[in-house]
Amino acid sequence: MGKKGREIVEYDIQKLIERLNSAYADEWLAVYYYTVGAQLATGMKAGLVAGKLRELAKEELEHQEELAERILQLGGEPIRSIDELVEKANCRRVDIPEDPRDLKGLVEAVAEAERCAIDVYNGMLKDLMSVGKDPITFHTIRHIMGEEVHHEEEMENLLGL
Ligand SMILES: [Fe+2]
Ligand SMILES: [Fe+2]
Secondary structure, three states, rough: OOOHHOOOOEEHHHHHHHHHHHHHHHHHHHHHHHHHHHHHHOOOOHHHHHHHHHHHHHHHEEEEHHHHHHHHHHOOOOOHHHHHHHHHHHOOOOOOOOOOHHHHHEEEEEEEEHHHHHHHHHHHHHHHHHHOHHHHHHHHHHHHHHHHHHHHHHHHHHOOH
């Protein structure tokens, strides 16, 4: 990022990069868990649930791209190692049920992961509004959070099946 682009960020840039990297890790883990969840899903409504999880995974993949782009703009680097990815994540696991036919359990676990993501992004937005300011990151996070809110709703709707 250029001089002026950096100057307008009224926030501790290193701290911001760390927080963005933790969210970046969350997004990768979501891609992984949702994909495995879709692969394992078995039973009458498995196709429907798996299709939805794959759709979500695709959007989480876009989120990690958006976060990586901002991390790089700020002069940071996205996390390089899988171990560090797991270690730095805020939402470390999605409890995929033992029984692959437990679709409700699967959907509930994904809804929980979405709630965790919403909390993380909400916290970042609040800090970006009060502690410091960075309109570009704010916009990126707000956009992503809007999609997470939609994801939670979609999972809750699936629970009603
Ligand atoms: Fe996401
Ligand atoms: Fe999501």
